[in-house]
Amino acid sequence: MTATTTKTMGMSFEPLTMHTRHPFGISYGTSQETKNVLVKLQYDNHIGYGEAAPASYHGESRETVMTVLAKFQECQSELFGDPFAIAATTARMDKIIAGHAAAKSAIEMAMHDLAGKIAGLSTRRMLGLFDAPQAMPMTDFTIGIDSLDMIEKKTEEALAAGHKLLKVKLGTSYDREIIEKVRKVAAHIPLRVDANGGWSPKEAVEKAKFLAEHNIEFIEQPLPKFAHKEDFAFVKEHSPVMIFADESICKASDVARLAGAIDGVVVKLAKSGGLLEAIRIISTARAHSLKVMFGMMIESSIGVTAAAQLASLCDYLDLDGALLLRDDPFIGAVWQDGYMMPNDKPGLGVSPRNTDE
Amino acid sequence: MTATTTKTMGMSFEPLTMHTRHPFGISYGTSQETKNVLVKLQYDNHIGYGEAAPASYHGESRETVMTVLAKFQECQSELFGDPFAIAATTARMDKIIAGHAAAKSAIEMAMHDLAGKIAGLSTRRMLGLFDAPQAMPMTDFTIGIDSLDMIEKKTEEALAAGHKLLKVKLGTSYDREIIEKVRKVAAHIPLRVDANGGWSPKEAVEKAKFLAEHNIEFIEQPLPKFAHKEDFAFVKEHSPVMIFADESICKASDVARLAGAIDGVVVKLAKSGGLLEAIRIISTARAHSLKVMFGMMIESSIGVTAAAQLASLCDYLDLDGALLLRDDPFIGAVWQDGYMMPNDKPGLGVSPRNTDE
Numbered sequence: 001m002t003a004t005t006t007k008t009m010g011m012s013f014e015p016l017t018m019h020t021r022h023p024f025g026i027s028y029g030t031s032q033e034t035k036n037v038l039v040k041l042q043y044d045n046h047i048g049y050g051e052a053a054p055a056s057y058h059g060e061s062r063e064t065v066m067t068v069l070a071k072f073q074e075c076q077s078e079l080f081g082d083p084f085a086i087a088a089t090t091a092r093m094d095k096i097i098a099g100h101a102a103a104k105s106a107i108e109m110a111m112h113d114l115a116g117k118i119a120g121l122s123t124r125r126m127l128g129l130f131d132a133p134q135a136m137p138m139t140d141f142t143i144g145i146d147s148l149d150m151i152e153k154k155t156e157e158a159l160a161a162g163h164k165l166l167k168v169k170l171g172t173s174y175d176r177e178i179i180e181k182v183r184k185v186a187a188h189i190p191l192r193v194d195a196n197g198g199w200s201p202k203e204a205v206e207k208a209k210f211l212a213e214h215n216i217e218f219i220e221q222p223l224p225k226f227a228h229k230e231d232f233a234f235v236k237e238h239s240p241v242m243i244f245a246d247e248s249i250c251k252a253s254d255v256a257r258l259a260g261a262i263d264g265v266v267v268k269l270a271k272s273g274g275l276l277e278a279i280r281i282i283s284t285a286r287a288h289s290l291k292v293m294f295g296m297m298i299e300s301s302i303g304v305t306a307a308a309q310l311a312s313l314c315d316y317l318d319l320d321g322a323l324l325l326r327d328d329p330f331i332g333a334v335w336q337d338g339y340m341m342p343n344d345k346p347g348l349g350v351s352p353r354n355t356d357e
Numbered sequence: 358m359t360a361t362t363t364k365t366m367g368m369s370f371e372p373l374t375m376h377t378r379h380p381f382g383i384s385y386g387t388s389q390e391t392k393n394v395l396v397k398l399q400y401d402n403h404i405g406y407g408e409a410a411p412a413s414y415h416g417e418s419r420e421t422v423m424t425v426l427a428k429f430q431e432c433q434s435e436l437f438g439d440p441f442a443i444a445a446t447t448a449r450m451d452k453i454i455a456g457h458a459a460a461k462s463a464i465e466m467a468m469h470d471l472a473g474k475i476a477g478l479s480t481r482r483m484l485g486l487f488d489a490p491q492a493m494p495m496t497d498f499t500i501g502i503d504s505l506d507m508i509e510k511k512t513e514e515a516l517a518a519g520h521k522l523l524k525v526k527l528g529t530s531y532d533r534e535i536i537e538k539v540r541k542v543a544a545h546i547p548l549r550v551d552a553n554g555g556w557s558p559k560e561a562v563e564k565a566k567f568l569a570e571h572n573i574e575f576i577e578q579p580l581p582k583f584a585h586k587e588d589f590a591f592v593k594e595h596s597p598v599m600i601f602a603d604e605s606i607c608k609a610s611d612v613a614r615l616a617g618a619i620d621g622v623v624v625k626l627a628k629s630g631g632l633l634e635a636i637r638i639i640s641t642a643r644a645h646s647l648k649v650m651f652g653m654m655i656e657s658s659i660g661v662t663a664a665a666q667l668a669s670l671c672d673y674l675d676l677d678g679a680l681l682l683r684d685d686p687f688i689g690a691v692w693q694d695g696y697m698m699p700n701d702k703p704g705l706g707v708s709p710r711n712t713d714e
Contacts, residue, residue, distance in 0.1 A: 082482075082487050084478065084481075084482035084483075084485060084487040085485075085486075085487040085488055085489075086485030086486070086487075087485055087486050087488070087669075087670075088486075088487070088488040088489070088492065088669070111485070112485065115482075115485065119476045119477070119478055119483075120476070121441065121476055124441075125439075125441035125472075126441075126476075126483050126484070126485070127483070127484060127485075128441060128442075128443030128444055128468070128469065128472065128483070128484075128633055129442075129443070129444050129445075130439050130441040130442040130443075130445070131442055131444070131445045132442075132445070135445065251644075252640055252641070252643065252644035253643075253644045253645075253646070255644055256613075256616065256641075256644040256645045256646075259613065276485055279636075279640070280640035280643070280644065283609055283636070283637035283640040283641055284609070284613075284640055284641045284644040286609065286610075286637070287608075287609035287610045287612055287613040287637065287641040288610075288613045289610070289613075312444075312445070313444075
């Protein structure tokens with residue numbers, strides 16, 4: 001491999017604009033356009049793909065991502081060296097600028113893609129994480145916030161499409177009606193809910209008791225991102241339903257901080273800054289006997305397929321980001337009867353749609 | 358890579374007996390013979406090497422290792438499948454029998470060696486952990502428990518051999534004299550000490566105050582393996598010197614349990630059961646802002662070189678296991694002016710001495 005170290009890595013990025021089939025509503029707002037950023041790392045005759053999915057509630061936008069990536073591009077000769085120095089490159093990005101996890105995740109993802117392509121191995125083989133498909137949990141499909149009529153229609157569509165596991169977005173003034181509407185259509189399938197920080201501790205406990213009557217698996221992020229540990233502990237203590245933290249968990253150190261006050265964590269590449277930190281978060285969560293869900297933003301098949309590499313490490317999956325899109329320009333992991341199956345191609349296993357890669 | 362899955366893995370193991378240059382004493386006892394076990398995994402035309410270094414104080418002996426490995430060999434067709442399914446194979450070993458980390462670490466190490474050889478990449482490249490050599494801390498050299506005259510002689514020998522960083526084994530009735538003897542010969546170099554669980558909490562605090570006067574970096578395992586968290590917290594609170602846990606930390610869940618009551622952890626493959634759990638331990642320790650030292654038992658260059666793959670993740674290294682031997686039958690990482698440098702050959706980068714591999 002010595003020869004490869006004399007080659008250099010080239011980085012480029014461009015806007016990746018996509019559209020959801022329906023307007024997608026969560027407690028922070030509603031949108032139909034997804035403003036992500038595509039990153040390409042070129043090395044030898046290989047291209048590694050990565051995707052940044054910024055969220056305003058994590059302090060990122062497409063504009064900040066493009067600004068940070070432009071900075072990384074400017075100093076790419078110092079930033080990039082050996083294509084297998086993934087942790088070291090992330091450490092260098094962190095020295096250039098703190099935060100900006102979505103921007104960094106695009107680079108980190110692209111490095112895994114590239115490393116796998118150079119080696120001729122899928123990312124999970126590289127990491128020693130290859131496993132039988134049955135080790136992977138089913139992925140859910142998300143019903144966003146909408147009018148009650150639209151929620152009924154979306155739920156019917158989801159069931160018709162074969163989904164057997166739904167996640168329902170809450171954090172509204174009509175949460176009870178939403179759940180009753182979904183349960184009217186989908187009486188018996190497993191449901192989980194996501195409040196996206198929309199409740200106070202006392203509201204969360206009250207809603208949890210109502211949700212328990214409707215047989216809900218767990219509640220994601222009942223409290224705001226920066227809620228105190230004591231408030232999470234209060235909700236966990238009084239809720240009959242498991243409490244997961246999502247927005248409150250970006251790095252492994254957040255798990256260490258909140259462990260004991262939550263039942264599980266939601267890991268996302270756009271929050272962690274990449275696969276290696278995602279594995280660290282999962283490791284820390286497991287060390288604290290916490291449940292783990294892998295989730296994602298609205299992302300193309302690049303983001304889905306990168307996340308699917310780590311699926312065998314998780315209890316729950318929420319990898320429907322690309323299923324919600326009507327114009328995903330990439331192909332990769334494929335939804336099969338509830339399971340988001342990665343392929344075994346080198347790297348992440350993604351390629352532009354309508355080409356042979 | 359699909360073709361490789363039709364090939365099968367073959368496992369063999371044999372005693373690996375080696376001898377230290379000097380009798381090696383720690384608080385549990387003294388020995389000059391090291392009774393380890395060598396594991397070979399064969400796949401296609403590749404051989405992956407692993408080493409088990411059992412310690413009686415962790416409930417393992419060469420005999421238990423051989424017994425457990427015989428069981429794994431007996432069910433190897435179910436145990437082994439895809440050579441890149443390292444985490445999954447460890448999970449299967451854990452289902453067959455709990456514990457026995459040294460035995461399992463030999464298999465896990467050999468799988469990393471094999472996977473890297475199949476891919477043509479060093480283990481740390483596979484894991485995305487390739488880094489510049491300067492990212493690695495210096496390794497220390499250990500002065501075992503002995504007569505004061507021998508300790509003086511060993512310290513002189515160590516300095517003459519170029520060691521600039523020593524670790525001193527304590528946990529005796531003459532700990533003060535040992536430190537005074539070492540400091541007489543090595544007045545100014547950094548020293549750390551290891552009590553191997555030899556003290557009570559009150560003794561530990563008293564010794565820590567004495568050690569602080571002799572400019573000791575940190576104390577490893579002052580209390581017994583199963584000491585309460587409250588006792589570690591007491592020692593940490595009253596010690597002017599950092600307190601690390603070694604025997605008390607086998608798995609990442611041990612870090613979660615003791616965090617807050619210690620300053621750092623000592624990771625060893627023989628305790629963790631392999632590299633992936635070692636990374637999980639390091640991740641959990643980092644999440645809790647703990648310092649990390651990578652250590653080892655008395656092991657051949659197989660164990661040293663496997664540990665050296667993860668050196669860039671650590672603050673401190675104690676990778677002198679093979680330096681203490683006079684008949685190490687393997688070559689791999691090389692000691693260079695204080696640094697234990699892994700090579701960049703495929704897999705762990707080890708081979709039998711006196712052959713070209």
